Amino acid sequence: EPEVTQTPSHQVTQMGQEVILRCVPISNHLYFYWYRQILGQKVEFLVSFYNNEISEKSEIFDDQFSVERPDGSNFTLKIRSTKLEDSAMYFCASSERGGRNQPQHFGDGTRLSIL
Amino acid sequence: AQSVSQHNHHVILSEAASLELGCNYSYGGTVNLFWYVQYPGQHLQLLLKYFSGDPLVKGIKGFEAEFIKSKFSFNLRKPSVQWSDTAEYFCAVNPPNTDKLIFGTGTRLQVFP
Numbered sequence: 385e386p387e388v389t390q391t392p393s394h395q396v397t398q399m400g401q402e403v404i405l406r407c408v409p410i411s412n413h414l415y416f417y418w419y420r421q422i423l424g425q426k427v428e429f430l431v432s433f434y435n436n437e438i439s440e441k442s443e444i445f446d447d448q449f450s451v452e453r454p455d456g457s458n459f460t461l462k463i464r465s466t467k468l469e470d471s472a473m474y475f476c477a478s479s480e481r482g483g484r485n486q487p488q489h490f491g492d493g494t495r496l497s498i499l
Numbered sequence: 500a501q502s503v504s505q506h507n508h509h510v511i512l513s514e515a516a517s518l519e520l521g522c523n524y525s526y527g528g529t530v531n532l533f534w535y536v537q538y539p540g541q542h543l544q545l546l547l548k549y550f551s552g553d554p555l556v557k558g559i560k561g562f563e564a565e566f567i568k569s570k571f572s573f574n575l576r577k578p579s580v581q582w583s584d585t586a587e588y589f590c591a592v593n594p595p596n597t598d599k600l601i602f603g604t605g606t607r608l609q610v611f612p
Contacts, residue, residue, distance in 0.1 A: 388542070415598070427543075427589065427602040440599060475543065484531050484593045485550050488600060490543035 386410045388491035390476050396497045397466055405461045405494045407476030413489070415482040416459045418451065420444070420472040421493075427475065433459065434482055463496075471498045501525050503592050505603035512580050512610050520575040520606050522564075522590030531593035532573040533600065534564055538586045546588075549573065560584070580610045 389408045397403045409416050418430040432439040433451050450462045459478075463470055473495050477488040504523045512518060524530065534546040547558025554566040564575045573590060590603040 417599070419600075419602075426604050427591075427600075429599040429601070432599060440597060442599075479598075482598055484598050486598070487533065487545050487548055489545070490535070492542040 390491035394495045407459045409478030413478035415479045417477040419475045422472040466498045503603040507606045509607045518577040518580045522573045524592045526594040528595035533591040535589045
């Protein structure tokens with residue numbers, strides 16, 4: 385079964401540094417998402433992306449965050465200047481079509497630790 | 500505030516016991532409902548989903564869930580759990596007018612042989 389793959393599995397970064405989390409969605413999927421889960425808290429929506437544009441973003445997704453689809457396969461989340469509170473598990477998801485009646489398929493996640 | 504609630508944070512069962520995990524949501528209008536499972540060290544996997552139609556939905560691995568609109572609930576059930584069902588279970592809601600998912604806090608299920 386096709387999978388969403390995320391790299392790296394664990395990223396350790398100094399506070400203030402930029403970090404890029406990478407995702408390869410399922411190949412025929414067109415809609416992409418990032419979620420995060422701070423330890424002990426809920427999985428939270430960050431952003432959705434379609435046709436090279438952000439479709440929707442949460443209040444968490446401020447100017448420090450950006451997303452990009454640099455080529456036909458990768459979907460990246462960049463945090464420009466990391467803060468301690470950015471430490472979390474970040475999940476990428478994709479769906480074949482957008483809209484509400486589509487299941488989202490998740491990757492294994494990247495654990496981001498900010499020191 | 501609008502939210503998704505999973506009241507059972509940690510459930511411990513013996514094999515063959517029956518399982519019911521609660522999920523309540525507070526969104527009005529038409530919602531889509533999901534249960535995801537995360538086995539240790541693995542990604543979130545879709546167990547089952549409800550969009551419309553029969554409120555009793557069957558998923559993979561013998562799981563089912565019932566949508567009760569009047570109670571704003573979508574509880575997950577399995578008649579007889581196995582040790583391999585040990586995992587974290589997440590209820591998720593797709594509110595009206597968006598395709599983002601709103602997750603509950605998750606329920607950690609431990610099944611002992």
